[in-house]
Amino acid sequence: MATIHDVAAMAGVSVTTVSRVLNNRGYISEDTRRKVYSCMEALNYQPNEIARSLLRKQSNLIGLIVPDVAHPFFSELTSHIEYYAYELGSKVLLCNSQLDPVKERDYIDMMKRNRVDGIIMGSHTLEVDVYSNLKGIVTFDRQIDEHIPYVCSDNYEGGRLATRLLIDKGCRKIAHICGNLQLQLLANRRTDAFRHEVHKHGIEHVIIETDMNVFDQNQYEAYVNRLFADHADVDGVFATSDIIAAFVVKVCRKLGRRIPEDVRVVGYDDVNNASWFTPALTTVRQPLKEMARLAVESIRKQAEEEAVEPARMLPVELIERETT
Amino acid sequence: MATIHDVAAMAGVSVTTVSRVLNNRGYISEDTRRKVYSCMEALNYQPNEIARSLLRKQSNLIGLIVPDVAHPFFSELTSHIEYYAYELGSKVLLCNSQLDPVKERDYIDMMKRNRVDGIIMGSHTLEVDVYSNLKGIVTFDRQIDEHIPYVCSDNYEGGRLATRLLIDKGCRKIAHICGNLQLQLLANRRTDAFRHEVHKHGIEHVIIETDMNVFDQNQYEAYVNRLFADHADVDGVFATSDIIAAFVVKVCRKLGRRIPEDVRVVGYDDVNNASWFTPALTTVRQPLKEMARLAVESIRKQAEEEAVEPARMLPVELIERETT
DNA sequence: TTTGACATGTCAATCGTTTGACATATGTTT
């Protein structure tokens, strides 16, 4: 690969001059500017960003850690983050933690070694101290401690809306399938809201806590099968993700229960999938794109040492489709 | 951030010594080794990979360009690529081209500037010369020219299997929905196979060419609606992706056609989605994970200047589920 | 004639790390 020296040599000028045209500083005549540009073209010169990063102490790299990009929720999130990073002239370094603490820690260290401008955590299994000593960080729907900014949506309201919809539609016994409540996720607020609503209205209910293992989808089916085996009279299900909801629909169909006549189902997230499904899924929409925007913005601000809001919570929206 | 000098100063040794323990070269006593490690720990030292990359002329970065990670096919591909990159100690730089030639070109230049070890192209809209002058490159299901290695699956066989299944099940009029045939995609072999089979058996058929615009999913629905409006007697559909197939199912349901009794549907790819759908989709499975492995391996080989196979084609498999 | 804008050059330091060449010890074997 050609270096700035090669360009200078070919154009018959000094490297300082080339650098000057490259960075638009000092005086440069139109003549040399053109000459330099044409030499860069001829040599297929691309300034070495690695050298620049070293000098500037800025990599323009944003690290993104998610449990698995193959999961629709995270793939859509990733897509939006990439979009806003590109707008900023930054690049996205992608990592799947598989919720494996070893891999996650490894990735965080790797990112520190690569001097990323910041990390967006869509996953976390580790203790707080690992996250400190990072230029920038923001978590996604996860509150780790007061010093780490996060963006999330109004999980409590989402849980309330979903539960209320099922109650209003006349459900008598409602199941709620959620993730592992031991993990300190903000998503657990949905379960809080579910509990509150269901008690307020005196509705019979059951809560199923899954391992939230994103990767072994067969497990979901087993959970749902068990649910209907143990509680044949369930006529409403509020699942904490659209994928789980899809499995509920699948199992119901196998069991011969009609949706929404016999069982009503509400998902969560409103991933693209939700609208492709037949029947189309009723769900609670998170403003994913806007959340991604705020996350990237937070990293940018931290990199530029501007002040950042420690927490951003965005509104959710109930999307009624065919499963209720 | 602490540098190797800080570590050396704290440990009371020279930077050369620290570098020696870091890279395991030369003689080092157990004593100093321990001392150096504990100082690194205390200072939270992480060797600056940027400086290393500059010296080694190797970034350990693999660039991945896809149309959009939000698309299930590409998100699964990305996930597998990330997996194998991690195994190699490489990192994945993710780019969505949105099939926008400007953005794609911009990204390729960016990757050259960042001296990636290679690019995996899951998308391509550009002329060949842009791809040359790259350390490593491999395309995914796309044959650009003889000098650019690619990995793909047996598209012709996939098309044949899907078409034959519909014929064998007794379909009289089969529709095939494919992408833009102007783009030089290997996926077009599926259409070739469809044409061949359908002629061989004298089956009535119709081919719908879409813009393959991954992002505007409403378009798919419109295409499918038009299909059934124009050809009410279609009783078999072979769609070139599972997502399109999902829309076929959706529209059929709206139109009151039963699946598989009235219309049989075969998708393509076997993305995770396909098995979540109700009814579960019959589809042609591409060995995505293995394809990802080969792509990453090809980049690694190119970076290490080993010889690479110019083309790798993997077998596909017909997965019969509930839509046929 | 002096001043100042314009144009380019030379030189050296800096970013953080690696590496080879070479020096200088202290031990341990022959």
Next chain:
DNA sequence: AAACATATGTCAAACGATTGACATGTCAAA
């Protein structure tokens, strides 16, 4: 005593680019 392995140090160059300081021009305006 010579030879050698072990352990560490000093020094400098290299990777590719940026930048500030300063020099040296030319040319036009005051």
